[in-house]
Amino acid sequence: ILGTGKSGVAKEGVRKNMYGTHKVKSTMTDSVAWTWKNKWGGKTFGTSLGHENDFTQPMSMRVLINGIHWAAGKDVPSAKTPINTFDITK
Secondary structure: OEEEEEOOOOOOEEEEEOOEEEEEOOEEEEEOEEEEEOOOOOEEEEEOOOOHHHHHOHHHHHHHHHHHHHHOOOOOOOOOOOOOOOOOOO
């Protein structure tokens, strides 16, 4: 799953850090969730979601719930299933 957002940089360009060289734009797209199976068939779900505001967004919660269900071998809830959100700052 890809996500797009503002990078927060004042100036676009090339940045270098301990992870490599990166081209930074004012708006960028990157993976926010991924799945894979290991060589023994174990399922793994990973995500970069976790900012406190992510949990207030129905689509972010849908990604988490679907990924957890998939990894646990459970049926993924239908698109019509209501998804609850919450605000962890309260």
